[in-house]
Amino acid sequence: MATFDYDLFVIGGGSGGVRSARLAASMGKKVAIAEEFRFGGTCVIRGCVPKKLYVYASQFREHFEDAAGFGWQVGETSFDWQALIAAKEKEITRLEGLYRKGLDNAGATILATRAVLVGPNTIRLTATDELVTAERILIAVGGHPTPHPGLPGFDLCISSNEAFDLPALPKAILIAGGGYIAVEFANIFHGLGVETTLIYRGKQILSRFDQDMRQGLQSAMVAKGIRVICEDIIMNVSETEDGRRSVITKAGETLTVDQVMLALGRVPNTGSLGLETAGVATNEKGAIIVDAFSRTNVESIFALGDVTDRVQLTPVAIHEAMCFIETEFHGNPVSPDHDMIATAVFSQPEIGTVGMSEEEAAKAFDDLEIYRAEFRPMKATLSGRQEKTIMKLVVNAADRKVLGAHILGHDAGEMAQLLGISLKAGVTKDDFDRTMAVHPTASEELVTMYQPSYRVRGGQRV
Numbered sequence: 001m002a003t004f005d006y007d008l009f010v011i012g013g014g015s016g017g018v019r020s021a022r023l024a025a026s027m028g029k030k031v032a033i034a035e036e037f038r039f040g041g042t043c044v045i046r047g048c049v050p051k052k053l054y055v056y057a058s059q060f061r062e063h064f065e066d067a068a069g070f071g072w073q074v075g076e077t078s079f080d081w082q083a084l085i086a087a088k089e090k091e092i093t094r095l096e097g098l099y100r101k102g103l104d105n106a107g108a109t110i111l112a113t114r115a116v117l118v119g120p121n122t123i124r125l126t127a128t129d130e131l132v133t134a135e136r137i138l139i140a141v142g143g144h145p146t147p148h149p150g151l152p153g154f155d156l157c158i159s160s161n162e163a164f165d166l167p168a169l170p171k172a173i174l175i176a177g178g179g180y181i182a183v184e185f186a187n188i189f190h191g192l193g194v195e196t197t198l199i200y201r202g203k204q205i206l207s208r209f210d211q212d213m214r215q216g217l218q219s220a221m222v223a224k225g226i227r228v229i230c231e232d233i234i235m236n237v238s239e240t241e242d243g244r245r246s247v248i249t250k251a252g253e254t255l256t257v258d259q260v261m262l263a264l265g266r267v268p269n270t271g272s273l274g275l276e277t278a279g280v281a282t283n284e285k286g287a288i289i290v291d292a293f294s295r296t297n298v299e300s301i302f303a304l305g306d307v308t309d310r311v312q313l314t315p316v317a318i319h320e321a322m323c324f325i326e327t328e329f330h331g332n333p334v335s336p337d338h339d340m341i342a343t344a345v346f347s348q349p350e351i352g353t354v355g356m357s358e359e360e361a362a363k364a365f366d367d368l369e370i371y372r373a374e375f376r377p378m379k380a381t382l383s384g385r386q387e388k389t390i391m392k393l394v395v396n397a398a399d400r401k402v403l404g405a406h407i408l409g410h411d412a413g414e415m416a417q418l419l420g421i422s423l424k425a426g427v428t429k430d431d432f433d434r435t436m437a438v439h440p441t442a443s444e445e446l447v448t449m450y451q452p453s454y455r456v457r458g459g460q461r462v
């Protein structure tokens with residue numbers, strides 16, 4: 001039998017890679033993990049974690065304004081961008097340390113190098129040019145924002161990677177895209193006092209979300225003062241004499257801003273990884289093709305997380321990692337279940353959602369009951385803020401199964417996590433109806449919508 005340097009070699013120290021390496025090492029397997037940059041991956045270093053910290057930072061302006069309605073007088077306030085960056089950096093460095101410590105404690109070998117495949121069981125460590133072998137290789141190298149090279153002046157634009165550490169907070173920013181990242185950053189920058197414009201090619205932001213969420217959020221963003229340009233795209237970006245960015249759109253508008261941020265999707269990090277040499281197949285987007293058990297077409301090579309472009313979410317990568325370990329090292333084949341994934345958009349107000357949108361459900365089922373509530377959250381009664389919370393349940397009339405639950409409002413992400421459990425368990429509307437409300441909360445509305453607001457039969461609202 002062939003002998004290898006390692007039982008498992010993991011390429012990539014993000015959420016999926018670290019979880020896999022740590023679990024395998026803690027079983028006593030000989031494990032190495034190579035990371036060329038910082039442990040934690042997109043989520044910890046330049047994604048979910050710093051994003052959420054910046055969301056909190058951007059909410060204070062409204063909190064200060066709202067305070068007066070509750071009797072508080074807040075004195076003069078000011079915001080220090082560099083102080084936020086420094087605080088964020090401290091926190092992600094702490095988390096990075098925890099990732100390393102977890103790997104260390106489990107007994108994994110940490111390699112600070114880029115690693116490339118040179119065969120089905122062989123990896124080259126580029127820092128030392130050393131070759132190492134492993135019985136199994138796991139690729140968990142994630143993705144990066146698409147640079148959109150077809151756009152003249154794309155190199156003058158930033159992506160979410162740079163947005164966290166800009167040398168100075170821009171006075172005005174233009175953000176291209178209508179997905180998670182564009183929408184979240186538009187709200188962050190606006191909250192921090194930046195004159196913010198979002199440009200999106202479609203009719204309304206967040207194309208894959210329920211119509212009520214899209215409409216409700218876009219209206220709320222516009223009401224706050226974010227300019228949202230729809231059905232238009234950037235055609236050209238150039239630098240002005242004073243170092244700003246001049247943008248020409250397809251509709252013929254010219255905008256001058258300090259930064260242009262492109263948030264037009266993310267692509268897998270499969271370049272220069274030696275995939276062709278090792279014979280690993282990729283799809284037309286460059287993502288590694290895997291089966292339900294994260295196996296590539298090469299028996300000894302596996303891939304999971306964003307590099308496989310299944311669902312680009314941290315918890316999904318972690319779940320895929322746990323299934324991979326269970327299957328390969330515990331002899332218990334389990335495949336990740338990608339159905340009914342609850343998710344949140346950390347916009348302001350937030351969106352929390354799980355299951356089908358009304359539009360998706362209308363295509364799949366003949367008769368739907370839609371329960372919808374739109375109301376002013378309690379806090380807004382005293383703060384005077386003009387804002388609305390929207391809650392919506394999409395129910396299959398035939399068996400009363402709740403197919404989708406969608407919330408726009410404060411803490412919608414937290415609610416989506418809990419609703420996700422119920423919907424995953426196959427909850428019916430009758431279960432909602434016999435659940436006692438928690439009062440006074442916003443979420444009690446979810447269990448007190450007794451009559452459908454309308455029905456959708458044969459795809460038509462009746």
Ligand code: NDP
Binds near residue numbers: 178200344
């Ligand atoms: P998304 O896929 O969410 O959005 C991409 C946006 O870019 C869409 O609005 C899309 O338009 C638009 N777009 C794509 N190509 C072009 C083009 N050629 N010209 C103009 N517009 C274009 O990607 P993001 O980059 O926002 O985020 C990447 C992924 O990261 C997300 O899918 C999500 O899985 C994950 N993520 C999750 C977060 C969370 O859970 N809160 C937060 C941030 C990211 P259209 O809709 O018309 O196709």
